[in-house]
Amino acid sequence: MITINNLSHEFVIGKKGRQTIIPVLKNISFKVEKGEIMTIVGRSGSGKSTLLNLVSGFIRPKDGEIWINGTKVSELNEAKLADFRIHHLGFIFQSFQLIPSMTAFQNVELPLILKGVSDRERKQQTEEMLERVGLLEYQDHYPSELSGGQQQRVSIARALIVNPPIILADEPTGSLDSETEEDLLQFIKELNRDLGITFLIITHDDKVAEIGHRTIELSDGKIVEEGVLV
């Protein structure tokens, strides 16, 4: 479960002495229940990416609290935050964020290496995961040798390999064609249904927003609408 309490954030831009403070999020509060797909929509500059980055722990909030599964992540130090991420969070990025010099297998295996899982277990789990996303035969291919859809599946496999209870997705279909997008959304729904994984997805795509059990619309750093999927 994710709980956001009175979250505010601002960016300071400009040179020293002529700095400008730009508020990005203004006193936001909401909850994502366990097993829920929550989508956050909004126009560019509305603060949705900043919100996801704050929940991910990539940036620190100016004010407010972020709780994930009973842990106040907004106060964790770098090392504890890294440890928290590897055990509780999976990430799907718009531009996949695969390491180009690693094969599909190595990219998926990476979180298990960071967790210190043994060689044998890693091989078995990675192969199972690649099979699950339908890419076992592509395991020795480098990202540049895969299509956009295949790369995003590798990215999802990497997110799923550590069995995270929560997956944070930043425009997951942003780099995909409509057919691949449909497949991916279906896959996300299956994962949510079969494994009970909680999803927090930010998007500006209505199709993506539609898979959410609830949707929040952000505008100018504030929640302007919160609705339940009918």
Next chain:
Amino acid sequence: MKLRDQFRFVRQNMKKNKTRVFMTILATAMGCAFLIVLASVGFGLQKSVVKEMLEQRIVTQIDVHGKEVKDGGFRPINIKDIQVLEKVGKVKAVTRKIMLQQESTYKIGNYQEGAETYVSHFPSEVKAGFELSEGRLPKTENEVVVGYDFPLNLGTTDEVEDLYDNKGHVKKKYRYPENLIDKKLDLTVKQLKNGKHVEKKLQLTVVGIGKKPTREWMQDRSVFISDQVLKEIESFTGTPNGAILGPDEPQQQNPETNERIYDEVKIYAKNMEAVQGIVDQLKDKNYATYSVVNELKEINMVFTIAKAGLIFIGTIAILIASIGIYNTMTMAVTERAPEIGIMKAIGANPKTIKRIFLLESSYIGLIGAVIGTIVSYGISYAVNFSIPLIIKQAFGEEMPAGLTFSDIPLILPIICIVICYVVTIISGYRPAQRAVKVDVLKALRREV
């Protein structure tokens, strides 16, 4: 993340930039080779000097020159001192010799030889390791023991030009042909009495011949007479130890046996480790001593300073190489920033990232150090082989036998590897810190 996986990561990363990594390793190897070869000269020369010293001296031997008296001067060693010296712990033997203070000539038939004559204390000499090659020790007052080389220098009294061979011995054809054991030698002693030279002959029987000296270059032509024979000589010369008087020198009082002073006193320690302790004890008792250990200590100190200086100069080469490592690692961090960002985003611990980069820099350093060590062994061998040839060609001089110009003991590569490791860790630390501080969002957006 397991250490094995970290090593795998490092190897993969190094493969990505083979040429750059190779050049950095090459620079480090050159620095290490420079350090080792430079310091090996210090080690080599020290080894040669110490070897030379140990070949010429007995390491357990301590010379006692005298005892300090109240006015700051020194007096010779007497029998009471010998008793004190013998009581010092870990002393194996105290040998003492009185030297006949005139040139002694020994003659048998048509053969004669000038030799140094001593009165020695055989029980302590035997304890110290004195051995006979043949015969026995003296039992009566007219029996003597001669050194190993004495029979080899007992030459004809006839005038010949080529008396000696290349070893410094009398040639066999001019040498006394028989075994000297049980042969009688005439010892001639002289004195100046009333302005005239007078001589006295004493007949002595050879009963033993000493063992060949262990050092190749040494010759032992001594003759060991008894205390009674010395007294007889003294009663003829009227001087202590048979000294010849000068033309205007007055008669001197002969010493009593218990007042004798010794010309040469040597202490033999039970082992080399005990030498320093004995020297310290004797120093406390105001005895002036000298041992090869003292000299070794001084020489080793000088060479230690020299070696430390050479290692310091060599370390500068490694420091220069470390700039290359710093540069390589900084570039590696910059190039791999997106990768670092991804790893941090999915949960890599900052310590793990730091360790991977430190491992990489130390990996480069250690490979460089190992290659440098192997190369330096080759250079050392080549130097030892070629320097004598070059000196011979350039200056027409032979190098002293057994001189080692360059020596690499095991400790030297260990020192080099440790220095190299420390330097590479230091040079890799800042890039590793940079890797830790890579901003995840900037890295994911490829902004770093």
